[in-house]
Amino acid sequence: GESVGLHLPTLSVQEGDNSIINCAYSNSASDYFIWYKQESGKGPQFIIDIRSNMDKRQGQRVTVLLNKTVKHLSLQIAATQPGDSAVYFCAEGHSGNTPLVFGKGTRLSVIA
Amino acid sequence: DVKVTQSSRYLVKRTGEKVFLECVQDMDHENMFWYRQDPGLGLRLIYFSYDVKMKEKGDIPEGYSVSREKKERFSLILESASTNQTSMYLCASSLNSLSYNEQFFGPGTRLTVL
Numbered sequence: 149g150e151s152v153g154l155h156l157p158t159l160s161v162q163e164g165d166n167s168i169i170n171c172a173y174s175n176s177a178s179d180y181f182i183w184y185k186q187e188s189g190k191g192p193q194f195i196i197d198i199r200s201n202m203d204k205r206q207g208q209r210v211t212v213l214l215n216k217t218v219k220h221l222s223l224q225i226a227a228t229q230p231g232d233s234a235v236y237f238c239a240e241g242h243s244g245n246t247p248l249v250f251g252k253g254t255r256l257s258v259i260a
Numbered sequence: 261d262v263k264v265t266q267s268s269r270y271l272v273k274r275t276g277e278k279v280f281l282e283c284v285q286d287m288d289h290e291n292m293f294w295y296r297q298d299p300g301l302g303l304r305l306i307y308f309s310y311d312v313k314m315k316e317k318g319d320i321p322e323g324y325s326v327s328r329e330k331k332e333r334f335s336l337i338l339e340s341a342s343t344n345q346t347s348m349y350l351c352a353s354s355l356n357s358l359s360y361n362e363q364f365f366g367p368g369t370r371l372t373v374l
């Protein structure tokens with residue numbers, strides 16, 4: 149079936165630098181995308197979402213970019229902090245009775 | 261704030277035991293989900309439910325069943341636990357299926373089957 153994947157399974161960044169986590173999706177029918185953050189021992193937490201009628205959405209220190217032409221999603225974290233260390237998942241879906249499909253996750257490690 | 265709670269954080273069971281994992285959400289969400297999470301495999305959907313007494317198979321339903329007798333509660337049942345069901349189990353809920361909406365996750369139950 150269709151799947152959501154990630155380009156980089158692990159990412160190490162220096163504290164204060166910007167982080168970019170990438171995700172490729174294959175289902176062209178998907179029109180809703182979410183980024184989740186999962187800290188050790190906790191369940192995934194919502195970070196930011198974007199619909200397919202947008203190509204960029206910003207939150208607090210985070211930006212999600214969507215390129216529908218190449219089916220690519222990215223999460224940018226500005227001024228990365230130690231508290232950003234976690235596993236990040238992208239998920240795709242669309243409205244209606246279909247569950248989200250999750251990628252396998254990227255581990256972000258912040259070096260102090 | 262939406263709160264999704266799971267009955268246990270850690271659980272140890274023996275092979276062949278019947279295991280119940282309970283999940284409760286407090287925001288009147290229609291949709292509820294059960295996932296298992298294993299290293300390198302990400303989140304895999306076991307079962308989901310869009311309404312009371314309704315259930316749908318996910319990607320890996322074998323060896324599991326579910327029950328949704330009340331809107332706020334979604335139970336995952338392992339009829340006869342096996343060692344390959346040792347995993348982290350995550351419950352999630354979302355508002356409804358009428359529009360785009362995120363899934364809220366519980367803290368997870370780490371199940372070990374000996």
